[in-house]
Amino acid sequence: MRPADPPGEAGCDAFSAWMRRGLDAAMDATRPMEFHAAADFGKADGLPGFDAAGIDAGGTLVKIAYVKDGIRRLRKFRSDRLEEAAEWLRTELPDAPVCLTGGKGAKLAKLIGRGTEMMPEFEATCYGIRLLLPPAVGGRAFLLANVGTGTSVHIIDGERHLRVGGTGLGGGTIVGLSRLLAGIDEYEAIVAAAARGDRGAADLKVRHIYEGLEPPIDGELTASNFGRVPPGAAIGDGGARSVSREDALASVIGMVGEAVATLCVSAAAAHGVKAIVYIGSSFNGNAPLRKAIESYTRFRGGEPHFVGNGEFSGALGALLRIGQMAN
Numbered sequence: 001m002r003p004a005d006p007p008g009e010a011g012c013d014a015f016s017a018w019m020r021r022g023l024d025a026a027m028d029a030t031r032p033m034e035f036h037a038a039a040d041f042g043k044a045d046g047l048p049g050f051d052a053a054g055i056d057a058g059g060t061l062v063k064i065a066y067v068k069d070g071i072r073r074l075r076k077f078r079s080d081r082l083e084e085a086a087e088w089l090r091t092e093l094p095d096a097p098v099c100l101t102g103g104k105g106a107k108l109a110k111l112i113g114r115g116t117e118m119m120p121e122f123e124a125t126c127y128g129i130r131l132l133l134p135p136a137v138g139g140r141a142f143l144l145a146n147v148g149t150g151t152s153v154h155i156i157d158g159e160r161h162l163r164v165g166g167t168g169l170g171g172g173t174i175v176g177l178s179r180l181l182a183g184i185d186e187y188e189a190i191v192a193a194a195a196r197g198d199r200g201a202a203d204l205k206v207r208h209i210y211e212g213l214e215p216p217i218d219g220e221l222t223a224s225n226f227g228r229v230p231p232g233a234a235i236g237d238g239g240a241r242s243v244s245r246e247d248a249l250a251s252v253i254g255m256v257g258e259a260v261a262t263l264c265v266s267a268a269a270a271h272g273v274k275a276i277v278y279i280g281s282s283f284n285g286n287a288p289l290r291k292a293i294e295s296y297t298r299f300r301g302g303e304p305h306f307v308g309n310g311e312f313s314g315a316l317g318a319l320l321r322i323g324q325m326a327n
């Protein structure tokens, strides 16, 4: 799938172009991801028993949950190449009913070129998540944080759902700042670089400010994201007055994670819920983001849950809608 030879000593541009070719190949390939069987996927009932597709076309990725020949599957495309998703659908499911959601849903519907249903995004996400909830969340009300290109936060209590907030900080922030700071374009390369980095280079902890005195709060907490960067510093080899690309990206992910978790624990407390369910493609292969969010959520007394395939909630909600309409 990947081009054979990585550029040797070539610079950033060549490296990202090489990564991009590899990733494009990976994203273009038809790699169906089948749902795992019942256990953590729970109630599959409500999904149509016939060929059908639910599609969530978001700011970065198109998520598709579909049934074909009795098998339930998941798949993704890039939102900057909607035509590829439309073409795949026309070939794979030429006659099946389709329900779309997400900001780019209407645009994709036009490209599909046949009658399709539409569903509001928040409704679809909050409806679809029920198929994926881990047993530990139980029947309790919970906060749902959808960390996509940006972040949207909802309280879900049984059938009811309410959007209680959001922030422009999300996966798109990680990608955008990584491009600017490190010249790395592609998601997988960004996350791999960040995983090698250390937040200690750029982030200022409370104990750094108190310098050995007893701080009023946990000294290990971040006092200021990027607050440790000295005057005149630039991205470099990590030596004096420089921060390495890896360390900068680790701090970018830490900053997004802490901001998202802060918003979530505050919103959860305001609504009297403890369980916080984190979803979104931003967690895909992104251990540093998950770690930052998990530890800060726990520190603040919240109960974090990371749901496998959670980014498909909107697509599943749309697929459920087709099942519902058939009954």
Ligand code: ADP
Pocket: 057, 058, 059, 060, 061, 062, 079, 147, 148, 149, 150, 170, 171, 172, 173, 174, 175, 187, 279, 280, 281, 282, 283, 284, 311
């Ligand atoms: P949206 O619904 O806004 O498209 P997603 O939940 O799909 O959002 O998450 C998008 C984010 O997921 C991106 O901003 C990026 O951080 C991350 N991501 C994960 N995998 C990829 C990928 N293959 N290409 C680009 N971004 C990816």
Ligand code: MG
Pocket: 058, 059, 102, 148, 149, 314
């Ligand atoms: Mg989305």
